[in-house]
Amino acid sequence: MGCGTERSASISVHATTNRQNLLLLVQLRWLAVSGQVLTILIVQWGLGIALPLTEMAMVIALLVLLNLASLLRHHRRGAEVSNAELFAALLFDVGALTTQLYLSGGATNPFISLYLLQIGLAAVLIERWSTWVLVALASLCFIGLIGLHRPLALPVQLDDGVPRLYIQGVFICFLIAAALLVVFIQRISHNLRVRDENLADLRQRAVEEDHIVRMGLLASGAAHELGTPLSTLSVILGDWLRMPVFKAQPQLIQEIGEMQGQIDRCKTIVSGILMSSGETRGENPRRTSVRRFVDDLMAQWQSHQAPARLDYVNAFAPDAVIVSDPALKQVICNIFDNALEASPARVVVRVERREDDLAIIVQDEGPGFSSEILASLGKPYRSTKGRPGGGLGLFLVSNVMRKLGGTLSAQNREAGGACVTVTLPLASLSPVKAPRESRHDG
Known part of the structure; x- marks a missing residue:
């Protein structure tokens, strides 16, 4: 296998892994949509805290549309998923999270820790430079939410000077982030291990096929070299069969005939080697x-x-x-x-x-x-x-x-x-x- 073929196969393996990881992001986004809907329902009607439902619903609708588009892309098997596309998907998720946090208390919202979930996924899924860019943008969003956000009217019940509702929210956020990190990073790591195994298999095949090419070249060269002496021996044996000194000895004539047959067989084998190595492509296939x-x-x-x-x-x-x-x-x-x-x-x-x-x-x-x-x-x-x-x-x-x-x-x-x-x-x-x-x- 040439270096061009090996390189294209390696790219194909990476693209397949990226498609699998994109599907994992889609699954995570469905969980995020479900979690946001459930949280809004509990906060709005369970706790009686007023939320900007229209704006929050628009953000959830955009997440659903992005997921549908990502699924459509995933099912197009020929389409490659690049690092830039995964990076853009994670940026969109960070933007959606930032918008929801802006509408629900900004940096005082305990779910602001979910930025770490996005960063953890980025560290596994995308290239190093992309991850650091995402870290910088998430940090800027965090800083911006400290001063820019819509405040919420929360019932105040203090535990050691901290609102009890805030502590409960931090605990729920911790459970969600821990569970999702364990589940999805394990699945992403599995995809990466499968990718590494496929790449190792491709490299092994490349080594083996290079070995075959070398043996084929040697066999073809040997076949060319053997052609001349075999033809010479065939001519000599043909001359012997016509000589009177050999014609008088039937047993010797029989042995010469057997030698001629073995030489013809060798010539057939040599022709087969040359045919297999592409020396006789002008002949029509049978x-x-x-x-x-x-x-x-x-x-x-x-x-x-x-x-x-x-x-x-x-x-x-x-x-x-x-x-x-x-x-x-x-x-x-x-x-x-x-x-x-x-x-x-x-x-x-x-x-x-x-x-x-x-x-x-x-x-x-x-x-x-x-x-x-x-x-x-x-x-x-x-x-x-x-x-x-x-x-x-x-x-x-x-x-x-x-x-x-x-x-x-x-x-x-x-x-x-x-x-x-x-x-x-x-x-x-x-x-x-x-x-x-x-x-x-x-």
Whole structure:
């Protein structure tokens, strides 16, 4: 994956997290609207304190309209939510709180401490500079409310020189702020942890795909280098077959023929590597069906590897038209090779359809996978074969499946041996949208 793709994916992760946080702000605002309505009702009719209901109702209506607009934006999945938008939403909340406090006693209102709730949310949700700007504005609003506000006629009942109603209001404000801070900061922290996990996964994928690109370049270079000596050997063997000294020895002629066949196979493999790396894009893709594709692949693999026993069942129905993909052939054959290496006596292959997916199940009677291998399935250089470069097979299979939208899973069978399952969406192989190798942006 190129740096441009990684950067765009990282931006997408941040945008998704911001959309989730915007939804949390919407939920908090609904609670604020409900709390303000309840408080106004209690103060106006429960305590008999006159409030400017019209102005306060207008502020609540504006909060409702902002929430509806935010919900509409949240449901537009393609729309990104930036730091500026979250900052603006918090500024609006601070402005609404300031207006309500201005209409209900200013700095003498015990709910003035709710400024700290807005600042706490800002410290978690938005960038550092935005948070400090919000702190400065909230402080200015607090200072302004000391001198500019509409006073309320409160019943005076003093406790140690402080109005009892004020103490009760401070306590209620404390309970509200504490509960909301705990609930929403925990949920916001969860969103941030999910974002960090997604970013870590993207970085890991970028490293793995860079590793694949390097191996692809090496394989392509090796294929080019091998082409010339293989062609030379093929010409030499062809000359030998025409020489009288070799024609007189039928056994030698047979061995030369076998050597020619193996060289032809090597040339086919080299051509497949070049095709998968994009060297032969001028050729038209070959349309086929799922059943024919897997049947031909199994016949080719069986003729090359000659397993002692192969139990093959193609239960894919109904059939579907696809485009033959050389890279997919290679990774599936890699699974077959691993199964044969683990279990030379018997390999079981079953092909079936699972709704709109192609499933290939490969079973063997070998020793199975260790718990470490199963836990790190698809990671490079995780192998029990004990040779340099081992463990790349399932790593390559896993990455090709991921590019095509499929999955790779493995487990040990109760009867012994291992079972590897490849599941691939048919849409990724359809003629309408044929699979392609990932493009690496610079």
